[in-house]
Structure formats: C-alpha cells, structure tokens
Amino acid sequence: MDYKNLINKLEESKHLISMTPLDKIVEIGFTSGMNQDSFVLDLCCGYGEMLKVWHQAFGIKGIGVDICKEFIDEGKILLKHENIDDISLIEADVLNWKSDKKFDYVCLSGEDFGGFERTIQLLEQYVKPNGKLIIGTRFSKVESPPMELIEFEGETLSLRSINEIVRKFDYFITSMASDTDAEWERYIMWSARRHLENLRNNPNDENCQDWCEKWYTSYFGFRRKYEGYVLLVIEKL
Numbered sequence: 001m002d003y004k005n006l007i008n009k010l011e012e013s014k015h016l017i018s019m020t021p022l023d024k025i026v027e028i029g030f031t032s033g034m035n036q037d038s039f040v041l042d043l044c045c046g047y048g049e050m051l052k053v054w055h056q057a058f059g060i061k062g063i064g065v066d067i068c069k070e071f072i073d074e075g076k077i078l079l080k081h082e083n084i085d086d087i088s089l090i091e092a093d094v095l096n097w098k099s100d101k102k103f104d105y106v107c108l109s110g111e112d113f114g115g116f117e118r119t120i121q122l123l124e125q126y127v128k129p130n131g132k133l134i135i136g137t138r139f140s141k142v143e144s145p146p147m148e149l150i151e152f153e154g155e156t157l158s159l160r161s162i163n164e165i166v167r168k169f170d171y172f173i174t175s176m177a178s179d180t181d182a183e184w185e186r187y188i189m190w191s192a193r194r195h196l197e198n199l200r201n202n203p204n205d206e207n208c209q210d211w212c213e214k215w216y217t218s219y220f221g222f223r224r225k226y227e228g229y230v231l232l233v234i235e236k237l
C-alpha cells in the first residue's frame, strides 16, 4: 500500500464540503472544456477548493463567494500557500452580493436558496452567453422519498425531476459527477467532528445537542439509503 499517496489524497479532499470525489471534479472541468481562458464564479465556494483544483488542473481564473468567514480566511491561506493569485475569495452573502462581471462558468454546489429552479435563475445572472452552469445538488434515489428526509432537508428531487427542470429552462446536462458512499462518510463525519468540538467547548448548547441527534439519526436512518449527490454541468444548445 502506498500510504504516502493515500495520505496525499486525503489531504487534497480535506477542504471539499460536498460529496463529489476530487477526481470527478477534475473530470467535470476536463469534459466541460475548462482552460486558462476560463473565468469561473463559484457561489457558496466554502474554502474555494473547487476553484483551486480547477486552477491547478486547467489554469482557470476565478472568484469564490461564501458567507462563512472561517472558510474564506482558511481558503485564502491555502491559496497563498500554493502561490495562487488568479483566484479571489470574497466573504459575502450570495443573495446580497452583486457583480457586473460575466463568467464562462457559474457554479453553486452544496447549497440552495428556494429550490433547483431558483438556483438556475441565480446563476444565470452572471453567465456569459454560451457559458455553462455547474450545479451540485442533493437528489432522491427514489421518486417518493420518506417524509423524514424531506423534513430534514426540504426539497429533494429525483434525477428525473431535476432533468425535467433543466430541460424546461432549455438546458442540457452535458457533464455529470455522482457521489460515493465514501465521500458522504467523509462529509458527514467532518461535520460531526466540528459539532463535537463545539459541544466540548459549549456543553450546554441545546441547539447543537439537538442538531447532533438529528444529524446522526437522519444520516443512518434515511440519507445514506435514499439521498444522493451530483455535480451537473448544464448548457444551452
């Protein structure tokens, strides 16, 4: 076993807050034609890790926006460490943030603000004509997901329903990267460790206690079985 390589891989995935494997994120960049002329906007970018990966793999330039100061500050340190200055990270609420710039790719992975249709509309504000949208979204593996999943997560569409919306907006799905159980485990447990740390520091935080209960119950009871995650590139004819 090449442990060094394995640890490098774990290190590389550490700052992704979604269930798409790193190699599939690179694959999506490749199949959708990213190159050094590509200008990419990533809304809700977390640590900006996808932008960093696409920069290192294809030379893209980009902007990432996230509301969480901790993620943006850490992301900036990671970029500086790699001497990358073609990616800027901005701490802002994407619902208030505005830009006159237009981008070749506009991405939102791992968050939604009122459903899949709304996500398309949000991203379309920033895309150049003929540009591409990249949407990372949860989906239901069955047509009628259990109520517990919907109560926990809100709208959870099947891939068939997602495709119907994509077509309704006159787009086609042209690249697609699905989750794996291993990526879910990485994400769920990353989050669990953060909450545990908070509980150690704030043992009486009842909200956090309740959330932890729900987090584990919903993952082992429903999410693992019924919920998937996919990163889609969509484009118009």
Ligand SMILES: C[S@@+](CC[C@H](N)C(=O)[O-])C[C@H]1O[C@@H](n2cnc3c(N)ncnc32)[C@H](O)[C@@H]1O
Pocket: 015, 016, 017, 018, 043, 044, 045, 046, 047, 049, 050, 065, 066, 067, 068, 071, 092, 093, 094, 095, 108, 109, 110, 111, 136
């Ligand atoms: C599940 S994470 C996904 C992060 C990243 N896209 C990735 O795949 O690694 C969701 C992100 O959305 C951010 N977020 C949530 N609401 C936001 C808002 N209103 N404006 C900006 N960022 C937001 C969170 O801070 C978090 O980083």
